[in-house]
Every structure is written in C-alpha cells, then in structure tokens.
Amino acid sequence: MEQKTEREWKSIKCPGSGNMTVLMMEWDIVSEKGRILKKGLRQIDCRHPQLTEFGGEDCKWGCEAVIGKRGK
Numbered sequence: 803m804e805q806k807t808e809r810e811w812k813s814i815k816c817p818g819s820g821n822m823t824v825l826m827m828e829w830d831i832v833s834e835k836g837r838i839l840k841k842g843l844r845q846i847d848c849r850h851p852q853l854t855e856f857g858g859e860d861c862k863w864g865c866e867a868v869i870g871k872r873g874k
Contacts, residue, residue, distance in 0.1 A: 803834045807844065824849040 812825045828845040831838060 803832055803839070805830070805832050807831070 832840040
C-alpha cells in the first residue's frame with residue numbers, strides 16, 4: 803500500500819456575498835496498485851481577504867457551507 807498527501811486548489815463563489823475565493827484542500831490518500839482505497843480530508847483553508855483587513859469580518863462567513871460540502 804502507498805500513502806501520500808495531495809493538495810488541490812479551487813476557485814469558488816462564496817454564498818451570500820457572491821465573492822470569489824481560493825479554497826485549498828489537503829487529502830491523505832491510501833492507494834494500492836493505482837486504486838484509491840481511502841481518501842481523508844486532512845486540512846482545509848479558504849483565502850478570505852476580508853478577514854485580513856483591520857476591523858474586518860469575524861470567522862462566521864459565508865464560505866463555511868461550501869467548505870462543509872467539499873469535505874464530504
């Protein structure tokens with residue numbers, strides 16, 4: 803069996819605001835002879851520019867719903 807970590811980046815539209823953001827997902831993958839046996843979400847990060855601004859939004863922003871769907 804082979805174990806590896808893969809990352810993927812996607813541009814998504816945040817619900818509510820409609821702003822585009824970049825979503826990075828990191829997966830732990832277990833495979834054998836090129837066939838994926840198990841794929842588990844290890845880390846997820848969403849680039850949300852308004853969180854980096856002084857006095858910006860709190861952490862309860864609209865992309866949470868999209869992240870939840872991607873992680874399943």
